[in-house]
Amino acid sequence: MTPRRLRSTTGSDSRVDSQPDVAAGLAGLITSIKPLALCDSCIALDVRVSLAEAHEASVNAALSAAFERTLQRCHRCGRTVEAICAR
Ligand SMILES: [Zn+2]
Numbered sequence: 001m002t003p004r005r006l007r008s009t010t011g012s013d014s015r016v017d018s019q020p021d022v023a024a025g026l027a028g029l030i031t032s033i034k035p036l037a038l039c040d041s042c043i044a045l046d047v048r049v050s051l052a053e054a055h056e057a058s059v060n061a062a063l064s065a066a067f068e069r070t071l072q073r074c075h076r077c078g079r080t081v082e083a084i085c086a087r
Pocket residue numbers: 038039040041042043074075076077078079
């Protein structure tokens with residue numbers, strides 16, 4: 001449990017850091033449906049973040065060897081788009 005809120009619009013620090021909570025949520029989500037893939041939109045809905053945050057988290061996750069981001073069919077919405085899956 002964490003009392004920390006993700007809302008950061010009032011923060012004075014304008015840097016855009018990748019949020020560990022988003023990354024953890026994405027990793028858990030993608031790993032749980034392995035080997036199926038999810039697109040940014042479906043990740044955003046599931047992890048409850050903005051599309052921009054989901055996109056950033058997905059791109060960052062794909063930098064690791066554990067995940068792969070390619071043009072493929074999203075398991076949830078069925079669109080063929082850039083989607084991420086666990087290796
Ligand atoms: Zn989707």
